[in-house]
Amino acid sequence: MRAVAQDRIMAGALGINVPQLFTRVFMLGAWLGGVAGVLVAPLRTLNPAMADNVIIESFRDCL
Numbered sequence: 093m094r095a096v097a098q099d100r101i102m103a104g105a106l107g108i109n110v111p112q113l114f115t116r117v118f119m120l121g122a123w124l125g126g127v128a129g130v131l132v133a134p135l136r137t138l139n140p141a142m143a144d145n146v147i148i149e150s151f152r153d154c155l
Contacts, residue, residue, distance in 0.1 A: 093117055 096103040096110055104110050136142070 093113065096108060096113055100110050
């Protein structure tokens, strides 16, 4: 993946199917995100404003 991200043309010339690789990596990332959500959901209360705490904490360190 790193080689394809840096030089798509050369990776394609070496026989790597670049669009298929990007699609598979995206699918893997989406699947991992979904699994993480399923595993964390029982540990935390789900509500519409749950991201507010994370955003506030992340920007608090920048100030």
